[in-house]
Amino acid sequence: MKQFLKGNYALKVVIEEPAKSEADSTDEFEKKALSRLGGSICFVSKKAFVWTGEGKDGAGKADRRPA
Amino acid sequence: MELGKRIAAQLEGATFDRVAAAGLANAQANRARIGRSILELREAVGDGDAAVVVAAGPSLHRRRSLERLLASGFDGLVVAVDGALGACLRAGVIPQIVVSVDPHPGRIVRWFGDPTMTAAPTDDYFRRQEMDPVQATDEVTANRALVALVDRHGPRLRVAAATSASPTVVERCLGAGMALFWWNPMYDDYDKPESISRRLHRMNGLPCLNGGGNVGTAAWVITHALLGRRRVALLGMDFGYAPGTPYAKTQYYPELAEMLGDRVSEAFIHLTNPAHGEMWFTDPAYYWFREVFLAMTREAACETFNCTEGGVLFGPGIRSLPLEEFVADLRGVAKLSR
Numbered sequence: 287m288k289q290f291l292k293g294n295y296a297l298k299v300v301i302e303e304p305a306k307s308e309a310d311s312t313d314e315f316e317k318k319a320l321s322r323l324g325g326s327i328c329f330v331s332k333k334a335f336v337w338t339g340e341g342k343d344g345a346g347k348a349d350r351r352p353a
Numbered sequence: 354m355e356l357g358k359r360i361a362a363q364l365e366g367a368t369f370d371r372v373a374a375a376g377l378a379n380a381q382a383n384r385a386r387i388g389r390s391i392l393e394l395r396e397a398v399g400d401g402d403a404a405v406v407v408a409a410g411p412s413l414h415r416r417r418s419l420e421r422l423l424a425s426g427f428d429g430l431v432v433a434v435d436g437a438l439g440a441c442l443r444a445g446v447i448p449q450i451v452v453s454v455d456p457h458p459g460r461i462v463r464w465f466g467d468p469t470m471t472a473a474p475t476d477d478y479f480r481r482q483e484m485d486p487v488q489a490t491d492e493v494t495a496n497r498a499l500v501a502l503v504d505r506h507g508p509r510l511r512v513a514a515a516t517s518a519s520p521t522v523v524e525r526c527l528g529a530g531m532a533l534f535w536w537n538p539m540y541d542d543y544d545k546p547e548s549i550s551r552r553l554h555r556m557n558g559l560p561c562l563n564g565g566g567n568v569g570t571a572a573w574v575i576t577h578a579l580l581g582r583r584r585v586a587l588l589g590m591d592f593g594y595a596p597g598t599p600y601a602k603t604q605y606y607p608e609l610a611e612m613l614g615d616r617v618s619e620a621f622i623h624l625t626n627p628a629h630g631e632m633w634f635t636d637p638a639y640y641w642f643r644e645v646f647l648a649m650t651r652e653a654a655c656e657t658f659n660c661t662e663g664g665v666l667f668g669p670g671i672r673s674l675p676l677e678e679f680v681a682d683l684r685g686v687a688k689l690s691r
Contacts, residue, residue, distance in 0.1 A: 317367075317370065319608070319611070319612040320360070320363055320364070320366075320367035320370070320612075321367050321370035321371045322371065322605075322608040322612075323360065323364060323367060323371075323605055323608055323609070323612075323637055323638050324364050324367040324368030324369075324370065324371035324372065324566075324638065325364065325368045325371070325372070325564075325566035325567045325638060325641070325642060326368075326372060326454050326455035326456070326457075326564075326566075326567055326568055327368070327372065327376075327454045327455075327515065327517070327538045327564030327565070327566060327567065327568065327571055328365075328368050328369050328372065328373070328538060328539060328540050328541070328564060328566070329365055329368065329563065329564065329565050329566045329570075329645045330539050330540070330541060330542060330550075330563050331365065331648075333539065333542060333543065333544075333563055334563065335562065335563050335574050335577075335578035335649070335652070335653070336560055336561070336562055336563070336574070336578050336579060337539060337543045337550065337554070337560060337561045337563075338392070338560040338561075339551075339554045339555075339558075339560070
């Protein structure tokens with residue numbers, strides 16, 4: 287890529303990509319692995335079974351705002 | 354704590370990571386097809402006291418639950434998950450409602466029969482799954498038969514369709530003449546101003562349902578919380594695997610094996626169900642579904658009767674009994690109320 291991206295100036299500092307710590311990589315791996323074990327729909331703890339909003343948009347009625 | 358239970362404890366967040374992006378993309382893709390809200394479903398099916406929710410666990414076949422349901426003369430509401438639709442129709446049980454949730458782009462349409470399938474896919478999901486043994490053998494022939502069966506009964510079926518469902522599933526259901534009633538999965542806390550659930554509701558006006566991790570629990574939620582049924586029986590709601598099932602034949606085995614390597618067997622949790630005395634086993638995902646279901650039961654305004662006769666779902670708030678006894682009790686209640 288460097289052969290295509292050339293500037294007409296020289297930087298005085300060396301820019302380094304921030305290295306990922308081993309702990310970050312492990313966390314990322316675990317998160318990704320876990321996400322493959324989840325269910326097909328979320329569960330939201332301590333919330334109602336059904337939430338119909340504030341009830342001002344006609345949800346579920348014949349005049350419901352179309353999607 | 355056992356390894357399997359430790360993993361299970363992390364699955365609420367992991368499920369969000371697994372399904373939110375795909376579910377929201379599908380909600381967007383389905384927009385033009387969204388018509389009736391699930392709130393209109395109660396009027397469509399009428400009132401009543403009792404219902405049977407049919408999930409797709411292995412007990413459905415081991416206990417011949419559908420044949421027994423038919424023989425019992427049960428005349429209440431039957432709500433089936435998509436994975437149990439084929440088994441229901443083959444047994445002559447026509448559910449009034451089929452529930453579909455999973456956003457997976459290719460697999461779920463198979464539960465409705467995939468008219469475009471010409472060869473067995475490389476994905477071994479259906480050969481490995483325990484939910485519909487018919488689909489696990491000659492996939493092409495089984496699929497063809499299911500396409501014909503669903504096409505025949507489609508116009509009599511109502512689908513409680515989550516906006517997260519794959520557009521392929523939606524197209525298949527509409528093509529078979531089914532009536533769709535839509536709802537949003539609840540993704541997060543709707544009381545928070547930045548909530549995804551709130552944004553989704555604003556976009557399409559549909560109610561959000563707390564799904565409990567899986568389509569079976571979502572079907573139970575729809576049955577009592579939306580359709581107002583007060584006595585809800587469960588069939589095929591195992592949340593586990595029958596004794597003797599090889600670990601490699603379980604739903605999440607490839608993912609668990611990749612994650613845990615040699616320790617994969619430690620992820621499985623064994624439980625003896627006092628209702629039938631058998632020791633079944635479960636994996637972290639199904640164990641999480643079980644724990645969530647038990648927690649939700651405590652809040653539900655219905656009686657839940659587990660007529661599965663298998664699996665690992667037992668605990669406070671759930672009465673286990675044979676299906677015939679549930680139906681006989683209903684008749685007794687009906688006589689008394691006359």
